[in-house]
Amino acid sequence: MEEEKFEKKKKFKRVPAEIPVDQITPLDITCGSTKCEDELHCFRMSNKDIKKHGRKGVCKECGADLVDWRRMHENDIEDAEYMFNALKTELIRHVYWHTEINPEAIEIALKRGKNDLATRARKLLGQKVGKAQNWNEGRQTPMMGKEIITYAQHATATCCRRCMEYWHNITPGTALTEEQLDYCVELVLRYIDERVPFEEEQNK
Incomplete structure (x- = not known):
């Protein structure tokens, strides 16, 4: 049976319930998009959202309170498992953790290898x-x-x-410290390590 297709408008604010999560791509949503019925939220709140819910740190749409922000804001890379699980409760992050990555991006990453990717990540994030x-x-x-x-x-x-x-409590308007840059680069590298099949390539 041919897989059912859904017409998708670009940049949903609220993703319609009839569209499965696995059919959402990064091009369909923004950082502010939600799909609360599937427990995928947005914690990026405006002053209006904060007034609506009476506090920060909850889903701007439904008010779901899922993230231990004090723990998140410790920026302890050894607690990355918790941080990644928390990030995945936000729709935009969930999609990037599960979306199909451009095969060319995977191929290029494999050719560069982990050491070159670490150097490149530091350069790009710095820029x-x-x-x-x-x-x-x-x-x-x-x-x-x-x-x-x-x-x-x-x-x-x-x-x-x-x-x-809002996710890492890194104040805007100031240059990143070396410690903050190290932390951000390590998050990026751990994501890459999970999504790029380095071991499979080595075992060929």
Whole structure:
């Protein structure tokens, strides 16, 4: 039986219930999109959202309170398992953790190898989000493409300074410290390690 197809509008604010999560791509949504009936939320709140729910840190749409922000904001890379599970409760992050990655991005990542990717990740994050004022802030990281680090940044909320502020408590308007950059790069590398089949390539 041919798989049922759904017409999808670009950039849903609320993803319709009839569209399965596994059919959502990064191009269909934004950081503010939600699919609360599937327990996939958005914790990026405006002042209006905070007033609506009476506090920060809950889903802007339904008020779900799922993240231990105090624990999240410790930025303890040894607690990455918890942090990644928390990130996956937000729709945009969940999609990047589960979406099919451009095969060319995988191929390029395998050719570069882990050491070169670590060097490249540090360079790209420094350029895109490392400064006090970053060019095209909020849109400096492409949604998809041939760069695996792009996927990793969105999945780990290191894609722009606003996402870094509410997920990692990294204040915008100031340059990243070396420690903060180390932390962000390590998040990116751990995502890449989970999504890119380095071991399979080595065993060929």
